[in-house]
Amino acid sequence: MSMNIAPPDHRDELQFILDDVYRRGLDQRDGALADYIPELARVEPESFGIAIATAKGKVYAVGDAEVAFTIQSVSKAFGYCLAIEQIGRAQVLQRVGVEPSGDAFNAIEFDPHTRRPYNPMVNAGAITVAGILHDRFGDGAFDFMMDRFSRAAGRPLGFDEKVYRSESETGHRNRAIAHLLLAGGIISEAVEAIVDLYFRQCSILVTAVDLARMGATLANMGENPMTGDQVFELQAVRDTQAVMFSCGMYDYSGNWIYDIGIPAKSGVGGGIVGVVNRQLGIGTYSPRLDRKGNSVRGVAAVAALSDELGLHAFDCTNVGSSLLGRFIT
Numbered sequence: 001m002s003m004n005i006a007p008p009d010h011r012d013e014l015q016f017i018l019d020d021v022y023r024r025g026l027d028q029r030d031g032a033l034a035d036y037i038p039e040l041a042r043v044e045p046e047s048f049g050i051a052i053a054t055a056k057g058k059v060y061a062v063g064d065a066e067v068a069f070t071i072q073s074v075s076k077a078f079g080y081c082l083a084i085e086q087i088g089r090a091q092v093l094q095r096v097g098v099e100p101s102g103d104a105f106n107a108i109e110f111d112p113h114t115r116r117p118y119n120p121m122v123n124a125g126a127i128t129v130a131g132i133l134h135d136r137f138g139d140g141a142f143d144f145m146m147d148r149f150s151r152a153a154g155r156p157l158g159f160d161e162k163v164y165r166s167e168s169e170t171g172h173r174n175r176a177i178a179h180l181l182l183a184g185g186i187i188s189e190a191v192e193a194i195v196d197l198y199f200r201q202c203s204i205l206v207t208a209v210d211l212a213r214m215g216a217t218l219a220n221m222g223e224n225p226m227t228g229d230q231v232f233e234l235q236a237v238r239d240t241q242a243v244m245f246s247c248g249m250y251d252y253s254g255n256w257i258y259d260i261g262i263p264a265k266s267g268v269g270g271g272i273v274g275v276v277n278r279q280l281g282i283g284t285y286s287p288r289l290d291r292k293g294n295s296v297r298g299v300a301a302v303a304a305l306s307d308e309l310g311l312h313a314f315d316c317t318n319v320g321s322s323l324l325g326r327f328i329t
């Protein structure tokens with residue numbers, strides 16, 4: 001007697017993996033909310049969401065994947081992409097390097113030879129990038145960023161006025177960094193406006209789904225796979241992913257590449273974006289952070305997905321080719 005066996009539904013299979021990674025992540029109870037920006041200490045510590053968006057436009061999500069939080073340092077990756085597009089990589093490289101610093105994200109450290117910030121993924125480098133965009137667009141720089149970030153996410157993003165004010169009132173260390181950048185001839189004299197742009201870009205509101213979609217836009221060579229909108233330039237996307245790979249997780253970047261092997265960027269708001277080139281974007285949200293400022297559950301979730309789906313750039317298990325090839329259709 002012949003039986004009618006339904007073909008396996010790969011969509012369900014990926015959702016099953018995501019649900020399992022989420023359940024395991026819930027066991028992680030370590031870490032603490034960022035409180036040096038007072039308003040960040042007011043979020044719900046238990047929130048946890050994960051999303052995957054494929055380079056073909058499908059989205060999978062679990063948990064609090066639609067809860068909004070501030071993008072914080074995840075913005076640095078996308079800002080860098082825009083700076084390269086605007087003035088070219090050679091000009092950008094004159095002002096900010098691409099070398100992992102091994103220092104904390106808010107370190108007051110510069111390359112001793114060139115006086116440049118080490119890379120655009122730490123605060124000094126991101127303030128330099130804000131300086132580039134401010135030179136280019138003046139008061140319109142924030143709207144320019146907001147428009148591109150929104151197009152990368154495929155929807156108009158919001159803004160957290162309270163977090164912005166909170167950081168603006170307390171962000172003296174970033175102001176100090178900006179003044180040192182001015183003293184070193186790296187940014188122009190509009191220091192306060194440049195720092196203000198940086199604080200504003202950090203207060204853009206996203207969800208894990210937004211981050212997954214923004215990651216998928218990078219993975220899809222700058223074209224948002226959901227809308228077909230060419231949001232970023234190809235060369236800038238390549239450079240951005242490269243620097244995310246080497247520097248995106250602050251002074252955890254070496255371990256991250258070693259174990260997880262995905263270009264990524266984290267923020268003290270609790271978000272992480274991961275990019276698997278030509279395949280998918282990952283977005284996670286959980287605001288409890290480890291001592292390096294990375295989301296504890298987010299790191300665990302991306303690590304588990306990397307393992308389960310074979311996403312490591314140097315994956316040697318063949319899981320990646322055998323599994324992902326079926327999902328990314």
Ligand SMILES: NC(=O)CC[C@H](N)C(=O)O
Pocket residue numbers: 072073074105106123167174199202266267268269293
């Ligand atoms: N690591 C982060 O997310 C830091 C961003 C934060 N706005 C700051 O500059 O301190």
